[in-house]
Amino acid sequence: MPGLLRGMARTAVIAGTATAVSNRVSKRQGERWQEQEQQAAVQAQTAPAQMEPAPAQGGGNSTIDQLKELGELKAQGILTEEEFAAQKAKILGN
Numbered sequence: 001m002p003g004l005l006r007g008m009a010r011t012a013v014i015a016g017t018a019t020a021v022s023n024r025v026s027k028r029q030g031e032r033w034q035e036q037e038q039q040a041a042v043q044a045q046t047a048p049a050q051m052e053p054a055p056a057q058g059g060g061n062s063t064i065d066q067l068k069e070l071g072e073l074k075a076q077g078i079l080t081e082e083e084f085a086a087q088k089a090k091i092l093g094n
Helices: 001-051 060-075 082-093
Strands: none
Touching: 001 060
């Protein structure tokens, strides 16, 4: 009987340890996924500021549209004054 109790106790300790380790691994993985999602969200918010406007094609309307879109990005706080000026110069060909 003592051997049986010892075996059951050993199994309980092993199962408890395995559960604790599994919980820690799951928590750590969840934190990593959350961190990756936050980084992806930050990158998605900053991506429009890093993208260059499409070059003007054809008529003046596309240039005006680009300037309007650029102004909206600046008004929303997505572009800084320096980024706005640089992109505006590219659109206008300066």
